[in-house]
Amino acid sequence: MPITVQQLLQILPNAGQVAGVFVPVLNAAMSRYQIIGLKRVAAFIAQVGHESSQLMHLVESLSYSADALRKTWPSRFDMELASATARKPEQIANIAYGNRMGNSTPGDGWKYRGRGLIQITGKNNYRACGEALGLDLIAQPELLEKPQHACMSAAWFWATNGLNTLADAGKFEAITQRINGGQNGSADRQALYARALKVLA
Incomplete structure (x- = not known):
């Protein structure tokens, strides 16, 4: 059941x-990764819709205030560091993502910040995603900002993390947890999910 432009605009x-x-x-990405049927498609569109600000942002902005830094990464930003780096996206990325997820070289945090419809983040994830999609994302991480790769990377992440099974079971919060590591934006995600179920039914 491919989604139409009209349906997508009703949801997002x-x-x-x-x-x-x-x-x-x-549609191509969902078909390749078996994101088919009402429950899977509705959950996928809702989650990627939230993650990408309704398809408007394919790269993480990271322009955080000091307060937001403390809330988002309490173990990485103390009061002083948060104040010093607020609204400096490149510095924030390198502190938040440095020395983890395969980011080992200075600057990797910024180079491999979240991209695509489900914000693939970190050198290890870029490498795995690139191998699956036949792209050299280590050399060209910005490829994930192109719509076809943004969609395919999201569908790859979805399938790799077993999210079709959770969608079939209606476990929407568990999907959010797996994508986000928490429940950030859960009210918006739930609202998009409810709308998607209605529009696609």
Whole structure:
């Protein structure tokens, strides 16, 4: 059951003109990774819709205030560091993501920050995703900002993390947990999910 432009816009009205660009590549990605049937498609569209601000952002901005830094990464940013780096995305990325997820070289945190519809983050994840999609994402991480690769990487992440099974069981919060590591934005995700179920039914 491929999704239409009209359906996508009913679920993600802010997508506007990019909806037409995304529909064919979303359908191709969902088909390749068995994201089929009402429950899977609705959960997938809701989650990628939230993660990408309704398809408007394919790369993590990281322009955090000091307060937001302390809330998001309490173990990485103390009061002083948060104040010193607030609204400096490159420095924030290198502190938040440095020396983990395979990021071993200075600058890797920024180079391998979240990209695609489900924010693939960290050199290890870029490598695994690139191998699955036949792309050299280590040399060209920005490929995940192109709509077809943004969709395919999200569907790859979805399938690799067993999210079809959770979607079939209606375990939407567990999907959020696996994508986000917490329940950030859960009200928006739930609202998009409810709308997607209604539109696609």
